[in-house]
Amino acid sequence: MKTVLFYGPQNIKIEEKEVPKAGPGEVVVKNKVALTCGTDVKMYMRGHPLWVPPFLFGHEAAGIVVEVGEGVESFKVGDRIVAHNSAPCNKCYYCKRGQHSMCENILFNFGAFAEYQKIPKEIVEQNMFKIPDSISYEDAALLEPLSCVVYGIDEIGISLGDTVVINGAGPIGLMFVRLAYFRGAKVIVTDISEERLNLAHELGAAFTINVAKVEDQVKAVKELREDKRGVDVAIEAVGLPEVWEKLFVWLGKVEEFCYLGGQKVEVL
Ligand SMILES: [Zn+2]
Ligand SMILES: [Zn+2]
Structure with a gap:
């Protein structure tokens, strides 16, 4: 063989x-x-x-x-x-x-x-x-990547009506979109590919943002909530440290900095 x-x-x-x-x-x-x-x-x-x-x-x-x-x-x-x-x-x-x-x-x-x-x-x-x-x-x-996403969704504990941002609409991100949608979440997806964002829509995303086309990504995400708060859950499906940092400011009460490994890190 x-x-x-x-x-x-x-x-x-x-x-x-x-x-x-x-x-x-x-x-x-x-x-x-x-x-x-x-x-x-x-x-x-x-x-x-x-x-x-x-x-x-x-x-x-x-x-x-x-x-x-x-x-x-x-x-x-x-x-x-x-x-x-x-x-x-x-x-x-x-x-x-x-x-x-x-x-x-x-x-x-x-x-x-x-x-x-x-x-x-x-x-x-x-x-x-x-x-x-x-x-x-x-x-x-696709069982192995899907099982990782099923495990992730279980760990996160999304509730009905939560606003969830999923960063990255590759295979893993898109699986998260589908499962978060099934949990009853309002799903926001960010990516730089229109084709992938269209797929995210088909799989249940309520909103998509092409991050290559917006200046203030944080504002763009917060604007999608009536109360202008951050999201309830932020999922990183890109794999880049600079994107992980961004996630913190999308979450409700965190603003321009966060703590990573004990160090204060400016974000955005
Ligand atoms: Zn694998
Ligand atoms: Zn063991």
Whole structure:
């Protein structure tokens, strides 16, 4: 089979490898779709502090089961599946607090950019799912980013009628738009792409602001509330520190500065 291996920043190679074999509890999947996540791009550009190359690349995929190992009962050959790229240990301090994403022994699985991929026992048991007939491989492969957004929405605790600003209308931002809309929020979305802002509207945004076209972004957001207050919830889905800082002034009572890491920081 063909697989992508990461050798270092901006150095990936497609190589021929043996199709993996399923050990006890494991499953081998023929990938039908693999997505490129923002993390893949960052890893490609600058490597990753946790893993030493060469390693298998890619972590968002959906496919069909071609082999099940001894003891696997929940899946069979031919099942359409999507598997997360990690599984928690369920034993460490954070797992016991229910903060599984912080797990100290978290197990990662890479190899989405390959014809076949082995799914470890821990993931098969906890984080692998059959894809309903009504969902395509393309949509199912979005499970990992979607799950991050579902977790984020749960943590935020949006209430009916809240005003929520979502900064950035990329895939993650747009998922936040849809879920915040379902929670009954009045959603404001900012971005610099008209195309993405139009999509945000379709997914439930009440207002969109093209930040490239307004001078005072804070005022533009506050104007959208009758009482001219800031928003109740601000979500950052861009990934730039200067945008994180801006979020503070969109929130109700904070004005021209905020404290980051104990330092007073002027914003805007
Ligand atoms: Zn991802
Ligand atoms: Zn753990």
